[in-house]
Amino acid sequence: MNIIDPKIEQYAIEKSTTPTLCGEVEEHTRATQRLHHMMVGKLEASVLGMLIKSMKAKRVLEFGTFTGYSALAMAEFLPEDGEIITVDMNKETTELARSFWDKTPVAGKIKALNGSGAEVLESLANEKFDLIFVDADKRGYMNYFIKGLEMLNDGGAVVIDNVLWSGKVVEGFIADQEEDRQTAHIKEFNDYVASRADLFKTYLPIRDGIYVVLKNA
Ligand SMILES: C[S@@+](CC[C@H](N)C(=O)[O-])C[C@H]1O[C@@H](n2cnc3c(N)ncnc32)[C@H](O)[C@@H]1O
Numbered sequence: 084m085n086i087i088d089p090k091i092e093q094y095a096i097e098k099s100t101t102p103t104l105c106g107e108v109e110e111h112t113r114a115t116q117r118l119h120h121m122m123v124g125k126l127e128a129s130v131l132g133m134l135i136k137s138m139k140a141k142r143v144l145e146f147g148t149f150t151g152y153s154a155l156a157m158a159e160f161l162p163e164d165g166e167i168i169t170v171d172m173n174k175e176t177t178e179l180a181r182s183f184w185d186k187t188p189v190a191g192k193i194k195a196l197n198g199s200g201a202e203v204l205e206s207l208a209n210e211k212f213d214l215i216f217v218d219a220d221k222r223g224y225m226n227y228f229i230k231g232l233e234m235l236n237d238g239g240a241v242v243i244d245n246v247l248w249s250g251k252v253v254e255g256f257i258a259d260q261e262e263d264r265q266t267a268h269i270k271e272f273n274d275y276v277a278s279r280a281d282l283f284k285t286y287l288p289i290r291d292g293i294y295v296v297l298k299n300a
Contacts, residue, residue, distance in 0.1 A: 086247060086288055092126060100132060101125040102156035108183040112150045116176075121149050123218065123244065127290050128156035131216065134240055134295065135160045140213035144234070145169040146200045146227055147219030147244075151180025151193075157216070158189040170196045170203045171219065204230055211236050218244040221265050224272045228296075232282075237299045246273055247292025 085092070102125070113119045123131070134140065135157060141164065143157050148171035157167050171177050177195050184190040196203050200220050204227060215231040217224060224243060231241045250256040251266045252273060276284055276294055283300040287293045 099129040122152040132160035143167040145216045158192040243294040
């Protein structure tokens with residue numbers, strides 16, 4: 084469901100800086116993938132770009148590559164010596180993503196890892212990042228968040244996608260809503276982040292809800 088009226092969203096997109104390299108991946112994904120709505124889209128990509136530019140981020144870690152839209156958008160917004168490591172358990176979509184990235188001048192900034200997010204998170208535990216974007220595995224949100232915070236440079240951010248869960252986290256927003264397990268997980272996660280008085284956080288009702296959380300801001 085649309086949280087923002089599509090006309091308003093389109094207007095906001097037209098007035099924002101958005102990625103220029105994602106046309107092909109977006110078109111192809113829309114035409115061939117049933118779950119094409121999983122792509123972050125132009126407005127969320129612009130928010131990620133705003134964060135990358137304003138914090139002068141160089142290293143990004145992403146959970147949830149899918150067909151490569153958000154990784155490509157972030158690579159475009161990173162500086163020449165920037166790097167994004169993106170993780171997904173689906174080899175097929177990662178290969179598709181690589182085929183789009185390879186046609187762009189920013190392909191060298193993107194490293195894709197295949198595997199379970201939780202395992203890759205463990206394997207990268209000693210590395211540092213400026214931005215960690217979590218867009219996979221809703222049940223694992225708490226784990227990615229807590230461990231991700233430890234892997235952030237000071238002033239870095241964790242960004243978590245889909246925290247509105249189509250608005251289901253707000254009681255009565257959707258008629259006759261029956262709370263499912265996923266909704267309960269996301270509500271619990273949102274409550275936990277909100278309770279962390281030591282962190283600066285902004286809950287943006289853009290697309291499906293984006294939680295932006297800064298470390299030691
Ligand atoms: C919402 S999509 C990511 C969309 C992507 N960020 C974009 O903008 O196109 C979520 C992806 O997470 C992957 N995924 C789900 N659970 C996972 C897990 N436990 N570990 C790694 N990847 C996972 C899925 O295969 C899927 O491609």
